[in-house]
Amino acid sequence: MAQERVLAVSELFLQICGHLMSTQKGKQALARLARCCRRFMDPTLDVLWSRLEDMRPLLDLIPALRVVIRSNEYGEEIDNYLFLGSLDEEEWYRFDFYGKRVRSLSYHHEGRVDCRIYSQLAEYRLTPMLPNLQHLHWQHDIVVDILDAAFVAEITPFLTPSLKTVSIGTSFEEFADWALPVDTHPLQLFLDMLPRRCPLTQTLSLSGTMPDVGLTSFGKYKHLQVLDLDGVRPEMTSIDGDTLDGLADLMFLHTISGLRIVEEEVVEDASTKPGFPSLHHLSLAYADPAGTLLMLNRISSKELYSFEVDNIAAGNPKTILACITRLQDFCDVLQEVSIRSEFAHSVARVGLPCIEAFLKFPRLQTVVLALGEGGEWPTFTAEYAEKMACAWPHLRKLTLPNCNFSILSLPTFASRCPSLVSLEMDTMFINGDINALNAAPPVGSHHRLRDLEVAFFSPNEEASDHVSVAVFLDRLFPCLHYGYALGTIMKTVKLLQESRRLATTAQKLLKGTSVASEMASKLVE
Numbered sequence: 001m002a003q004e005r006v007l008a009v010s011e012l013f014l015q016i017c018g019h020l021m022s023t024q025k026g027k028q029a030l031a032r033l034a035r036c037c038r039r040f041m042d043p044t045l046d047v048l049w050s051r052l053e054d055m056r057p058l059l060d061l062i063p064a065l066r067v068v069i070r071s072n073e074y075g076e077e078i079d080n081y082l083f084l085g086s087l088d089e090e091e092w093y094r095f096d097f098y099g100k101r102v103r104s105l106s107y108h109h110e111g112r113v114d115c116r117i118y119s120q121l122a123e124y125r126l127t128p129m130l131p132n133l134q135h136l137h138w139q140h141d142i143v144v145d146i147l148d149a150a151f152v153a154e155i156t157p158f159l160t161p162s163l164k165t166v167s168i169g170t171s172f173e174e175f176a177d178w179a180l181p182v183d184t185h186p187l188q189l190f191l192d193m194l195p196r197r198c199p200l201t202q203t204l205s206l207s208g209t210m211p212d213v214g215l216t217s218f219g220k221y222k223h224l225q226v227l228d229l230d231g232v233r234p235e236m237t238s239i240d241g242d243t244l245d246g247l248a249d250l251m252f253l254h255t256i257s258g259l260r261i262v263e264e265e266v267v268e269d270a271s272t273k274p275g276f277p278s279l280h281h282l283s284l285a286y287a288d289p290a291g292t293l294l295m296l297n298r299i300s301s302k303e304l305y306s307f308e309v310d311n312i313a314a315g316n317p318k319t320i321l322a323c324i325t326r327l328q329d330f331c332d333v334l335q336e337v338s339i340r341s342e343f344a345h346s347v348a349r350v351g352l353p354c355i356e357a358f359l360k361f362p363r364l365q366t367v368v369l370a371l372g373e374g375g376e377w378p379t380f381t382a383e384y385a386e387k388m389a390c391a392w393p394h395l396r397k398l399t400l401p402n403c404n405f406s407i408l409s410l411p412t413f414a415s416r417c418p419s420l421v422s423l424e425m426d427t428m429f430i431n432g433d434i435n436a437l438n439a440a441p442p443v444g445s446h447h448r449l450r451d452l453e454v455a456f457f458s459p460n461e462e463a464s465d466h467v468s469v470a471v472f473l474d475r476l477f478p479c480l481h482y483g484y485a486l487g488t489i490m491k492t493v494k495l496l497q498e499s500r501r502l503a504t505t506a507q508k509l510l511k512g513t514s515v516a517s518e519m520a521s522k523l524v525e
Contacts, residue, residue, distance in 0.1 A: 219246015
């Protein structure tokens with residue numbers, strides 16, 4: 001039969017199975033196929049068990065285990081596992097039969113399982129729990145302590161040499177007095193041994209509450225492509241020179257997120273030789289200007305597409321501008337630049353020069369500059385807005401929460417930046433005759449802008465003609481999203497858009513009713 005010939009091609013068969021896996025009915029069909037056809041049993045089971053989101057289906061296959069539901073001190077039900085006897089080789093048969101097929105485990109639980117069971121089971125095994133596991137995503141959202149010995153014991157049984165993705169973490173809780181001091185040795189040993197246990201790791205992601213430990217082991221992943229520490233809290237101390245040198249030597253590393261770098265921590269023992277040959281995305285959780293410049297100067301990659309600093313410390317303005325000057329070496333490829341700070345930076349010496357420098361980056365799609373309260377920003381005129389819009393024709397997101405714009409600048413962004421989806425500013429100055437603008441022929445609506453965030457209007461919303469302003473904004477940006485609108489003007493915009501949607505729906509209903517009536521008349525005739 002033709003169907004049998006198609007299914008005999010393994011690539012086509014796996015594609016068909018993958019398509020069926022997207023629905024519950026499809027999974028049931030695959031299960032029936034595995035039960036009734038010996039020829040397709042193994043490949044079908046490989047697909048069915050390739051991805052797991054819970055360990056319960058596998059644990060239920062061990063006859064000597066029984067689950068007992070108990071309540072913890074908060075009244076929450078917890079699955080506790082009891083051993084009914086010793087775990088001999090035959091007790092593992094069904095577990096291993098299916099467990100060897102698991103390629104991806106995404107286990108996100110909230111402490112509803114007594115996770116000591118995994119380390120207890122590992123004591124009865126000479127091999128990894130899931131020997132062919134390639135992608136491990138393990139999130140334990142409720143942990144009394146931090147990333148400590150208990151969490152390490154929970155994770156270790158699932159580490160295999162075949163792992164390519166290691167994404168693990170706990171919930172985020174600020175350190176409390178009762179949580180200190182912390183024994184960091186188990187976590188330090190775990191991190192140091194991880195490159196040897198999982199030498200093929202390409203993506204390493206850590207999250208949750210963790211103490212300050214050494215990170216030099218990160219430089220030992222020869223195949224590492226992505227290092228993500230964004231979810232680690234509280235923020236670790238800055239990386240040292242050895243860690244920086246190790247990361248710089250990784251040939252395939254293209255994404256770094258969540259690093260903290262301060263010059264005084266690395267300057268004594270760090271090399272200055274170029275590195276990071278494949279880096280595309282660099283995101284620093286915290287850095288001082290000198291540390292940022294040191295990091296940028298070591299990048300030899302010619303394809304840095306994205307650069308972020310979530311919190312840049314106060315420092316010499318000349319050093320900050322030197323960082324921007326260094327970024328100009330990537331101006332032909334850089335698409336995203338985001339610099340934020342909780343510290344105050346001078347508007348005249350840092351803020352405005354940064355924006356002027358960014359105007360020389362023609363491929364920017366995302367521009368974020370939030371430099372704290374370092375003085376009063378001038379109001380950007382419609383002419384300057386046009387200069388910005390012409391400099392960034394591919395702009396999708398513009399976030400300048402300290403900057404002020406004239407309302408007359410908005411049509412410029414609407415006409416010059418067709419891809420813009422998000423615009424954020426501090427104050428929008430309502431100048432000019434809004435009624436006259438509304439009466440004039442439309443300049444063209446911008447149908448892609450979804451988010452318009454304005455902290456303040458001047459004059460304030462009570463003093464201005466908020467209805468006319470809302471009509472102007474709605475006319476210019478008819479597709480804004482407002483799940484919860486704040487302020488009189490934005491609430492009015494939301495009402496206008498809801499009214500338009502209702503009118504459109506009613507018009508469609510009336511049109512449908514008219515067509516139905518016409519068809520009924522023809523039938524009667």
